[in-house]
Amino acid sequence: MLKRIRREVVSALQNQYNVHTPHMRLIAAGLSQYGIEKLTFDHFAVIDLPSLHSGISVLQQLFSAIGYLVQGRDYLPDKQNAFLWMTEVDCLDTPVKDVLPQVVVADFCLDDMPVEIKKIVEKYSAYIPIPPLTDIQRLIGKAFLGDGDAASTIRDRLITYLSGRDWPLPTVAEFSTVNEFNELLAWVLVFGRRPNHFTISVHLLESFTTLAKFIQFVEQTLPMPLNHEGGVIKGGERIGIAQCSTQGALQLIELADGSVQLPTGFVEFVWRYARKECPMLWQDFYTGFVAQHANRVIESLYVHA
Numbered sequence: 001m002l003k004r005i006r007r008e009v010v011s012a013l014q015n016q017y018n019v020h021t022p023h024m025r026l027i028a029a030g031l032s033q034y035g036i037e038k039l040t041f042d043h044f045a046v047i048d049l050p051s052l053h054s055g056i057s058v059l060q061q062l063f064s065a066i067g068y069l070v071q072g073r074d075y076l077p078d079k080q081n082a083f084l085w086m087t088e089v090d091c092l093d094t095p096v097k098d099v100l101p102q103v104v105v106a107d108f109c110l111d112d113m114p115v116e117i118k119k120i121v122e123k124y125s126a127y128i129p130i131p132p133l134t135d136i137q138r139l140i141g142k143a144f145l146g147d148g149d150a151a152s153t154i155r156d157r158l159i160t161y162l163s164g165r166d167w168p169l170p171t172v173a174e175f176s177t178v179n180e181f182n183e184l185l186a187w188v189l190v191f192g193r194r195p196n197h198f199t200i201s202v203h204l205l206e207s208f209t210t211l212a213k214f215i216q217f218v219e220q221t222l223p224m225p226l227n228h229e230g231g232v233i234k235g236g237e238r239i240g241i242a243q244c245s246t247q248g249a250l251q252l253i254e255l256a257d258g259s260v261q262l263p264t265g266f267v268e269f270v271w272r273y274a275r276k277e278c279p280m281l282w283q284d285f286y287t288g289f290v291a292q293h294a295n296r297v298i299e300s301l302y303v304h305a
Helices: 002-020 022-032 056-065 115-125 133-144 148-161 172-181 183-191 211-221 291-301
Strands: 041-047 068-076 081-088 102-108 197-201 234-236 241-245 250-254 259-263 266-272
Touching (some): 002 022, 002 133, 022 211, 022 266, 041 081, 041 266, 056 102, 056 133, 068 291, 115 183, 172 183, 172 259, 211 241, 211 266, 241 291, 259 291, 266 291
Antiparallel strands (some): 068 081, 081 102, 241 266
């Protein structure tokens, strides 16, 4: 039952993300010409404002309730951004293409920010209601006993909570103040918990033998800007993982009293190197994350002049 709930939640979040991310639609269409109709996704990211009723701890507990397990955590000091990553509890001995994407959950350390930024964040995080954690934990037992209504309620509550923000839009002045200090925080202030990227597992696409060849395909067949921060490809075989991402496409976004141009999301590509010959299971590949690369990849949400 929990496996089904996880799949339905991730599927709904991905469908919403696809609507808001034009590059993902272009990539999917381009790969379909290669005969690739089904993609395997490596991970997606959900970032929250910190408060008494929100943040990384709440997100961790919500995903834990439906069968995700924390695998590691780290911190991006220049973004005041704490994050951790979680996998399905039964993923280790599961065929790699059958495992749901890992979820990266994160928030921000307000104590590392100037007072004026902290005040703006606290103004909006004060609107955040008590999360549906208690209700979901209560309903889990009923879902295990085959109560379909309970399972549907868990799914719907999670999808609603993870699909955006439950605070008002900031003013242009407030957004600009936050954005000058921390662009990632400003993005979350506008879009909330909505996943900012999904990541394609390029190493599981049989048509490509390296991440570099996949990038060549993107550049030649699907002209779109790539994130060059820290190099187009971040990482490599020596550390077990290589990553690349599109630069988020700018769209006009309405705020409380005006508009700004922001990317609504981006697409990441990952190549996880095998730990053994003839890898088949999820654990046969490198499964972790590298903070210095995540630090650059997430800058795909930045507005570059």
